[in-house]
Amino acid sequence: MNYLKYTQYIYLVFGLFFIYEGFTKINTEETPWLSFGIAALAIFMFFFRRKFAKKFENDKNKNM
DSSP states (O other), X not given: OTTHHHHHHHHHHHHHHHHHHHHHHHHTTSXXXXXXXXXXXXXXXXXXXXXXXXXXXXXXXXXX
Protein backbone atom coordinates (compact mmCIF):
# COMPACT_ATOMS: atom_id res chain seq x y z
CA MET A 1 0.00 0.00 0.00
CA ASN A 2 3.01 2.28 0.24
CA TYR A 3 2.95 2.85 -3.52
CA LEU A 4 -0.36 4.76 -3.20
CA LYS A 5 1.58 7.71 -1.74
CA TYR A 6 3.46 8.11 -4.99
CA THR A 7 0.79 7.32 -7.57
CA GLN A 8 -0.97 10.61 -6.87
CA TYR A 9 1.96 12.44 -8.43
CA ILE A 10 1.34 10.67 -11.74
CA TYR A 11 -1.88 12.69 -12.02
CA LEU A 12 0.10 15.89 -11.50
CA VAL A 13 2.59 14.93 -14.21
CA PHE A 14 -0.22 14.15 -16.64
CA GLY A 15 -1.91 17.44 -15.80
CA LEU A 16 1.27 19.40 -16.51
CA PHE A 17 1.77 17.47 -19.75
CA PHE A 18 -1.73 18.26 -20.98
CA ILE A 19 -1.36 21.93 -20.05
CA TYR A 20 1.83 22.02 -22.12
CA GLU A 21 0.07 20.24 -24.97
CA GLY A 22 -2.84 22.70 -24.78
CA PHE A 23 -0.54 25.70 -25.04
CA THR A 24 1.24 24.20 -28.02
CA LYS A 25 -2.12 23.58 -29.69
CA ILE A 26 -3.05 27.25 -29.21
CA ASN A 27 -0.19 28.22 -31.50
CA THR A 28 -1.48 25.89 -34.20
CA GLU A 29 -4.99 25.78 -35.60
CA GLU A 30 -6.12 22.85 -33.46
CA THR A 31 -8.59 23.29 -30.61
CA PRO A 32 -6.85 23.02 -27.21
CA TRP A 33 -9.99 22.71 -25.07
CA LEU A 34 -9.89 18.94 -24.72
CA SER A 35 -6.28 19.10 -23.52
CA PHE A 36 -7.14 21.76 -20.95
CA GLY A 37 -10.15 19.74 -19.82
CA ILE A 38 -8.08 16.62 -19.29
CA ALA A 39 -5.46 18.70 -17.47
CA ALA A 40 -8.10 20.13 -15.14
CA LEU A 41 -9.43 16.64 -14.44
CA ALA A 42 -5.93 15.29 -13.74
CA ILE A 43 -5.12 18.13 -11.35
CA PHE A 44 -8.46 17.62 -9.59
CA MET A 45 -7.66 13.91 -9.25
CA PHE A 46 -4.24 14.78 -7.77
CA PHE A 47 -5.83 16.80 -4.97
CA PHE A 48 -8.61 14.25 -4.48
CA ARG A 49 -6.16 11.36 -4.15
CA ARG A 50 -3.93 13.44 -1.87
CA LYS A 51 -6.85 14.16 0.45
CA PHE A 52 -7.94 10.52 0.37
CA ALA A 53 -4.40 9.33 1.20
CA LYS A 54 -4.17 11.71 4.18
CA LYS A 55 -7.57 10.57 5.42
CA PHE A 56 -6.54 6.94 5.08
CA GLU A 57 -3.27 7.59 6.93
CA ASN A 58 -5.06 9.41 9.76
CA ASP A 59 -7.55 6.56 10.17
CA LYS A 60 -4.68 4.08 10.20
CA ASN A 61 -2.89 6.04 12.94
CA LYS A 62 -6.06 6.32 15.04
CA ASN A 63 -6.58 2.57 15.05
CA MET A 64 -3.07 1.83 16.27
